[in-house]
Amino acid sequence: MTINEKDGKLTVFLEGRIDTNNAAQTEKELFDAVGDKTDDIIIDAEKLKYISSAGLRVLMKLRKSIKKPLPVINVSRDVYDIFDTTGFTELLDVRKALRSISVDGCEMIGSGGYGKVYRIDPETIVKIYNPGIGLDFVGQERSTSQKAFIMGVPTAISYDVVKCGDCYGVVYELLNAKTTAQLLNEDPSKLPEIFGRSAGLLKKLHSIVPGKDSGLPDKKAKLTEWVDSLADYITEEESGKIKSFIAGIPDRDTFLHSDYNAKNVMVQDGEYLLIDIGEAAVGHPVFDIAGLMLAYIILPASRGTTRSDEELRSLLGFDFDLAQKVWGVMCGAYFGVQSPEEIGAITQKLMPYCLLLMANRALGIVGDNKEAIKMRIDPIIRQRLLPAIENVQPLDF
Numbered sequence: 001m002t003i004n005e006k007d008g009k010l011t012v013f014l015e016g017r018i019d020t021n022n023a024a025q026t027e028k029e030l031f032d033a034v035g036d037k038t039d040d041i042i043i044d045a046e047k048l049k050y051i052s053s054a055g056l057r058v059l060m061k062l063r064k065s066i067k068k069p070l071p072v073i074n075v076s077r078d079v080y081d082i083f084d085t086t087g088f089t090e091l092l093d094v095r096k097a098l099r100s101i102s103v104d105g106c107e108m109i110g111s112g113g114y115g116k117v118y119r120i121d122p123e124t125i126v127k128i129y130n131p132g133i134g135l136d137f138v139g140q141e142r143s144t145s146q147k148a149f150i151m152g153v154p155t156a157i158s159y160d161v162v163k164c165g166d167c168y169g170v171v172y173e174l175l176n177a178k179t180t181a182q183l184l185n186e187d188p189s190k191l192p193e194i195f196g197r198s199a200g201l202l203k204k205l206h207s208i209v210p211g212k213d214s215g216l217p218d219k220k221a222k223l224t225e226w227v228d229s230l231a232d233y234i235t236e237e238e239s240g241k242i243k244s245f246i247a248g249i250p251d252r253d254t255f256l257h258s259d260y261n262a263k264n265v266m267v268q269d270g271e272y273l274l275i276d277i278g279e280a281a282v283g284h285p286v287f288d289i290a291g292l293m294l295a296y297i298i299l300p301a302s303r304g305t306t307r308s309d310e311e312l313r314s315l316l317g318f319d320f321d322l323a324q325k326v327w328g329v330m331c332g333a334y335f336g337v338q339s340p341e342e343i344g345a346i347t348q349k350l351m352p353y354c355l356l357l358m359a360n361r362a363l364g365i366v367g368d369n370k371e372a373i374k375m376r377i378d379p380i381i382r383q384r385l386l387p388a389i390e391n392v393q394p395l396d397f
Contacts, residue, residue, distance in 0.1 A: 001026065003033045009040040015047040018055030027058045034062065041066060046074035046097060056088055069093045098163045101171075103128060110179050110263035110317065112276060113365075114141075115167075117263070122176055126162065127276065128169040135161075138168045141278030147215060148277050151208055153255065154201065155274040156266065172275060177268035181317025184262065188322060195326050198265055199333035201272045206285040208255035219256055219283030220246055226360055232370075233377050238386060245356070245389040252284045260288050261295050262326070263317040286395055289334065290353040296327035297347065298358055335397070352388040359385045 002013045012033060018026050034041060043059065045051075063070040071093040075083065083094045103118040103126065110117040115129040129138055142158050149155050160171040178186075180194050210216055227242050234242075257264075258279035266273050281287075295316065300323040303312055312320040331343050359380045366372035 001029050001033075009042065010034065010037055011042045011044055013044045013047065014051075017050040017052075018048070018058070019050070019052035020054045023052070023054035023058055026055065027061065030058065030062060031065075034066075037066075041070065043070065043072040044074050045072055045076070045079060048076070048079055051079060051082055053086065056083075056086060059092060060088070063092060071095065074098075098161055098168070100163045101126065101169070103164055109182060110275075111314065112259065112261075112263065114276075114278065115169075117179075117275065120171070123173060124171055125156075125174050125177070125275070126164070126169045126171045128164050128167050131167055133168065135168055138170060142170055144216070144280050145277055148255070148274075148280055151210055151214070151255065153205060153208060153274065153277065153280075154272065155277055174266055174268055174273070174275070177266040177273070179263050179317065180265045180267060180272075181262035183267060184318045184322065184326075191322065191325055192329050194267075195262075195329040196333045197272055198262070199330040201265065201274075202257075202260055202288060202330070203334060205257060205260075206254050206288070209253050210255050210282050211253065214282065216255075217281045219258070219281040219287050220249060220251070222281065223356070223360060226364070230363070230373075230377075230381075233373055234381060238381065241386060241389065242356075242381075245352070245392060248392075248394075249284050249286065249353075250395060253282055254285055256281045256283050256285070256288050258287065258291065260291055261317070284395065285397070286350065286353050287357070289331075290350055290357050292327060292330055293347065293350060293354040294357050294361070296323040296330075298354060300324065349393050352385075352392045355385045355388050 001015060004011045004013070010033070012030060014026075041062075059070065059072065069092070072083070073095045074097040075094055076097055080089075080094065080096050083089050083092070088094065101120070103120070106118040106120055108116055108118050109125065114133060115127055117125055117127045119125050138161060142161065145155055145158055149157060156172040156174050156177075158170045158172050162169045162171055180198055183194050184191055223246050224243055227239055227246070231239065257274065257277055258281050259276065264274060264276040266275050299307075299315060300312065300320045303309065303320060307315070309320065316323055318326075327347075328340070328343050331346055332338055335342075335346055337343060337346065362380050363373055363376055366376070
């Protein structure tokens with residue numbers, strides 16, 4: 001047994017066999033190491049080969065002493081079977097060891113704020129999360145995906161959590177599926193068909209009513225919390241105007257994807273599926289529509305200013321020159337309009353909501369960097385968002 005304590009977290013590494021011959025000694029060493037600590041205790045069983053009922057009782061005694069769930073991680077399949085057979089998977093937080101994979105040489109088919117998506121083989125893809133994103137976050141996103149599937153959201157089913165170097169990933173079974181961005185790159189002439197159907201999928205998502213017990217966050221509440229976090233950078237009057245704007249958005253118990261774009265929609269045998277719904281929420285559909293505008297109207301406009309052509313292509317998933325056409329097709333299909341004038345009028349009406357999301361994301365990506373936040377307040381909040389919400393039009397959809 002070895003012990004590691006870092007940042008207030010105590011990890012106990014069990015090794016070899018624990019049975020009647022050494023259970024008493026293991027118990028003494030374990031409780032000496034834990035002492036009077038009751039928070040952030042983890043048992044790492046990666047090198048544990050066998051545990052008998054005597055060893056299980058030691059862990060149960062520790063669980064009772066700390067009076068909270070005891071995580072037992074990196075458990076091999078054979079040892080997990082022992083925990084499962086004896087019912088200890090119900091008593092302890094037992095987690096199997098993660099399978100390790102490599103994406104060297106694999107095709108990257110998409111990327112986003114939290115990670116990149118690779119095709120492992122013709123049948124499976126994997127989303128590899130960025131370094132520093134912990135297993136708890138990955139598990140939460142996977143749980144959100146499973147909840148959404150039960151609600152009727154057409155999402156790919158995740159079946160395995162893996163490790164890739166120091167990062168975590170989630171594996172999905174998607175036979176020969178491609179993102180809508182990939183399909184557009186292969187044949188730009190199919191843009192109306194691809195994104196007309198993508199708009200249809202978005203309308204289908206917005207017909208789903210998650211219900212009060214869904215566990216999904218409320219989009220308006222999250223945005224209001226974000227405005228409160230800017231208290232050191234904007235005045236009370238500015239804060240009040242933005243929060244009043246948010247409060248005026250009609251309440252809806254509608255499923256929101258919150259990051260709907262051409263790299264998150266995949267097509268398998270003609271069926272359109274989602275692969276990334278970790279930011280799913282509930283609220284008015286305008287938030288998803290405004291997100292499309294942010295991607296296909298605002299983002300391309302940053303060409304040559306804050307972003308290079310190469311970076312834009314990477315963020316969009318296709319050539320930036322096609323972005324406005326993609327928006328036109330999706331806007332037209334979603335709202336049932338055709339003329340450029342009608343699409344232009346809708347775009348203008350929704351711009352304040354788009355700028356709200358732009359401000360939220362632009363300030364969110366800099367984290368706690370106070371200087372970076374200060375630099376963005378004037379051009380994003382004062383020069384763009386606040387003037388836009390002065391003449392906001394009420395939503396009628």
